[in-house]
Amino acid sequence: MRDVAKLAGVSHQTVSRVLNEHPNVRQETRARVLEAMESLDYRRNLAARTLVTRQSHTLGIIGFETTLFGPASMLYGIEDAARTAGYLVSIAMVRNLERRPVLDAVDRLRQHAVDGIIAIAPKPAVTNGLMQAPAGLACVAVGGAGPAEAVPTVRVDNAAGARLATQHLLDLGHRTVHHVAGPADWPEAQERIAGWRDALTAAGAEIPPVLPQSWNAETGYAQGQALAADKAVTAIFCANDRIALGVLRALHEAGRKVPEEVSVVGFDDMPESGYFLPPLTTVRQDFGELGRLSLALLLEHMAGKESPAHVVVAPELAIRASTARPARARVRT
Structure with a gap:
């Protein structure tokens, strides 16, 4: 200098x-x-600066090894928000979402003298791990179940998104809506089931059975084949866009036209969703906003300010060509 x-x-x-x-x-x-x-x-010299100020101006992010669009987009949104705010980022990836790997990730990040940690937390084990972080280390979880968690969280209102999707199909005139669910051990998947069921209950519609499985297109394809064979099925809400892709293929192979015979809605709004055949109606999550809000919440906790324990982001419905009024309703008019 x-x-x-x-x-x-x-x-x-x-x-x-x-x-x-x-x-x-x-x-x-x-x-x-x-x-x-x-x-x-x-x-x-950032190392010298850290020794003097006792602040590294570096934030830790805990992610997990996955190709799923939602968690990967959360990671990018958090990193982008931190970089925009002038923070360096150190990322620790875990191979499975269990408490022990999360604690190990926290320890690795502490070795880099991070000022705080944001963790992508689709399962309770992640927040359980953060709860055991040393006192004085600010931590925020993105995703997860929300209010029941002891760690501050920022998350999308999955139940509200599922209600939006289901209500859209009911408003088009479908008598009921079938659901192809995500994994049983993911809170997001369970919240989407709850929102779907709430919308059907409020409308007095039949609630079809649901079988939670996985987030991939193979699940959508397998369950889509069974649904395609049932001519009474006219509307399907899928727990994510990958599942919807599998459902669309199964319907196409069975000769069930979308949306003329069956309407399909996804969840996430992947960049490719608008290029499905037909373009997919889906629930859009604002991952950039999740990143900004999680960073803001972490900085407030780092500064010792009063801040909300949990922040919820409202999703919105992106309506495209995969949904329409059922054929029987069009005939009546």
Whole structure:
């Protein structure tokens, strides 16, 4: 810093103000300091800064190894929000969502002196692991079940999204809506079942049986084959867009036209969903907003401020060409 100050013709304190983006520096002076830094290839010593301030300005993110669109998008949204706020990010990935691997990830991140941790937490074991983090280390979970968790959370209202999807199909004139569910041990999948069931109950509609399985297209294809064979089925709500892709293929192979004979709705709004055949009506989750809100909540806890324990993001319905009024309703009109 002394070398930069000498080359720019300013004081050591002025260089410090420029580095810390202090507003009381003339633009001409700031430009001269930045030019000197570039000329000398100066980089601040973050390790030394951490020793002095006891803050690394680095946040830890715990993710897990998956190709699922939702968790991967959450990871990107959190990292993008942190980077925009000027924080470095250290990411620790876990291979399975159990308490012990999460505790190990927390320990790895602590070795990097992170100021706080945001964990993608689709299962209770993740938040259980965060609860055992050392006192004074701020932690926030993204996803999960919400209010029952002791760790602050930011999550999408999955039940509300499922109600939106189901009500949309009922409003089109379908007598009931079948559901192809996600895994039984994921709170998000259970909340989507609950929202679907609530909408059918409120409408006085029949509630078909549901069999939770997995998030992949194979599940959608297998269950879609059974549903395609039942001519009484006219509307299907899928727990995610991958499942919907499998359902669409099963319906196509069975000669059931979408949406003329069967309407299909997904959940997530993957970038590819608008290019399915037909383009998929789906529940959209704002992963960028999840990232921003989780970062804001973490920073509030790091600063010791009063903040909500749980933040819920409302989803919205993206209506495309995979849903329509059932044929019997069109005939009556």
